[in-house]
Amino acid sequence: xPMNRRELLERCFAxxxxxxxxxxxxxxxxxxxDDAEGKRQPTxxxxxxxxxxxxxxxxxxxxxxxxPGMALSVAGTVYNVRGEILRDASVEVWQTDNAxxxxxxxYRYRAILQPDEKALYSxxxxxxxHYPDRVCQHVHYLVQAPGHKPLxxxxxxxxxxxxxxNPDKNYRRDPLITSHELVRPVMIKGEPQQVFAFVNFDIVxxxx
Amino acid sequence: MRSWFxxxxxxxxxxxxxxxxKPVATVHLSCESPSQMxxxxxxxxxxxxxxxxxxxxxxxxxxxxxxxxxxVGVSSYAYSRDGRWFxxxxxxxxxxxxxxxxxASPKRWRADDRRIDTVQFLADxxxxxxxxxxxxxxxxxxxxxxxxxxxxxxxxxGLTACALSPDGKLLATADGDTVxxxxxxxxxxxxxxxxxxxxxxxxxxxxxxxxxLLAGGADDHISVLEVSSxxxxxxxxxxxxxxxxxxxxxxxxxxxxxxxxxxxLKPPRPMMWNLETLKAEPLTSERPLTGGGxxxxxxxxxxxxxxxxxxxxxx
Numbered sequence: 001x002p003m004n005r006r007e008l009l010e011r012c013f014a015x016x017x018x019x020x021x022x023x024x025x026x027x028x029x030x031x032x033x034d035d036a037e038g039k040r041q042p043t044x045x046x047x048x049x050x051x052x053x054x055x056x057x058x059x060x061x062x063x064x065x066x067x068p069g070m071a072l073s074v075a076g077t078v079y080n081v082r083g084e085i086l087r088d089a090s091v092e093v094w095q096t097d098n099a100x101x102x103x104x105x106x107y108r109y110r111a112i113l114q115p116d117e118k119a120l121y122s123x124x125x126x127x128x129x130h131y132p133d134r135v136c137q138h139v140h141y142l143v144q145a146p147g148h149k150p151l152x153x154x155x156x157x158x159x160x161x162x163x164x165x166n167p168d169k170n171y172r173r174d175p176l177i178t179s180h181e182l183v184r185p186v187m188i189k190g191e192p193q194q195v196f197a198f199v200n201f202d203i204v205x206x207x208x
Numbered sequence: 209m210r211s212w213f214x215x216x217x218x219x220x221x222x223x224x225x226x227x228x229x230k231p232v233a234t235v236h237l238s239c240e241s242p243s244q245m246x247x248x249x250x251x252x253x254x255x256x257x258x259x260x261x262x263x264x265x266x267x268x269x270x271x272x273x274x275x276x277x278x279x280v281g282v283s284s285y286a287y288s289r290d291g292r293w294f295x296x297x298x299x300x301x302x303x304x305x306x307x308x309x310x311x312a313s314p315k316r317w318r319a320d321d322r323r324i325d326t327v328q329f330l331a332d333x334x335x336x337x338x339x340x341x342x343x344x345x346x347x348x349x350x351x352x353x354x355x356x357x358x359x360x361x362x363x364x365x366g367l368t369a370c371a372l373s374p375d376g377k378l379l380a381t382a383d384g385d386t387v388x389x390x391x392x393x394x395x396x397x398x399x400x401x402x403x404x405x406x407x408x409x410x411x412x413x414x415x416x417x418x419x420x421l422l423a424g425g426a427d428d429h430i431s432v433l434e435v436s437s438x439x440x441x442x443x444x445x446x447x448x449x450x451x452x453x454x455x456x457x458x459x460x461x462x463x464x465x466x467x468x469x470x471x472x473l474k475p476p477r478p479m480m481w482n483l484e485t486l487k488a489e490p491l492t493s494e495r496p497l498t499g500g501g502x503x504x505x506x507x508x509x510x511x512x513x514x515x516x517x518x519x520x521x522x523x
Contacts, residue, residue: 048365053407055406144364
């Protein structure tokens with residue numbers, strides 16, 4: 001049976017075939033090796049929630065003219081764990097409006113996105129609102145690609161006041177957030193009259 | 209899986225016309241309790257306390273048969289059909305089965321690496337359906353040391369509701385992928401699939417005669433599906449909010465339905481649907497209720513205040 005990265009490192013270390021001149025752990029070295037080879041960790045799961053709706057429209061424009069709330073633009077690339085892009089992925093997103101309401105009757109703020117030839121997806125929306133049953137603002141994701149496990153997750157925003165400016169430390173204030181990796185930095189972009197929040201959120205799928 | 213009891217914990221002011229209620233029990237509680245579940249034989253109550261403990265209390269004498277401590281972190285629970293066993297799933301993925309009376313040994317095992325959202329005994333009482341968060345569920349043989357018997361299917365998400373047919377031969381499931389599936393419990397093969405619902409379903413019980421499924425959830429109506437054909441034969445609509453729970457009564461004519469507000473701002477709203485006239489009436493009265501369940505096909509409702517609990521049967 002082939003050894004994994006950690007086992008190989010440990011075996012080399014045990015037999016003296018590898019000299020480690022630093023204080024780095026084997027885990028850190030394995031991680032650095034993965035990075036050097038372009039390998040990626042799967043995006044963490046985060047639960048589906050109760051308001052998924054099938055057959056969303058294929059559009060990247062969720063925001064309509066005059067919609068209240070901070071304009072939001074999200075973009076990212078879909079990869080597999082070997083770091084290869086997945087052009088044939090499908091990225092489905094849904095969120096509340098700025099007031100914290102899901103549209104269950106229609107399909108406002110719901111969309112299916114088709115990544116481009118570089119596996120890049122993007123959409124324009126507004127910052128989702130808070131609502132009583134959930135602590136943090138979030139966007140739901142369902143990402144599927146042939147030969148890969150479907151991924152259900154959620155995107156969170158580092159600027160959410162709930163995190164008190166320190167999402168790495170405070171992300172568990174929302175008990176549904178499974179990993180601080182899902183809390184993404186928010187950049188303010190655009191002209192002074194038309195600023196918008198920009199978030200990069202790459203997705204990594206595991207083989208089925 | 210959402211339940212009647214979740215609706216109660218968020219302030220369900222369920223109440224019923226006094227003339228339609230027959231008192232069946234008064235029980236002294238050892239804690240302040242926001243929600244209670246009645247066992248299917250009416251012999252026991254699962255009492256959730258404000259301190260996050262869960263108590264199994266005999267209806268006849270208020271005796272506490274078993275207590276799950278707050279540290280256990282119970283996240284879902286259910287009685288077996290005969291009321292002899294009680295299963296609880298925890299936030300850490302453990303499942304515990306305890307006898308509701310007597311001294312049989314409890315069973316405890318790690319069934320999933322996620323929070324357990326659903327536990328449901330199958331008809332034989334020897335099998336338990338367990339689903340972790342966003343997982344489609346697995347059937348465990350629990351006669352001896354728990355053993356995995358079958359895994360259920362979903363396109364990408366987990367179990368949101370399930371129910372056994374009255375004869376125990378079929379299991380209906382609803383998943384986050386919005387698909388309803390009916391399994392043959394002898395083979396665990398899918399025998400019917402319904403993809404006509406676009407939003408998630410939170411309750412999917414069979415009617416008492418087993419001929420129909422009532423599927424309700426985030427959609428604006430309840431779908432009535434004919435089990436033999438797997439097709440929708442009618443809709444029960446016109447109510448605001450989403451469906452949190454459906455309890456079909458044994459008379460095959462009525463079903464109690466709890467509607468919830470999409471944003472959790474308004475209290476849950478219980479209605480009684482007449483499945484023949486397709487009309488619904490609110491269940492209203494002066495006393496706010498805190499729990500309930502089906503006992504031998506009849507609706508029991510419960511009101512707890514302080515250490516006093518009263519239960520009535522809806523006639």
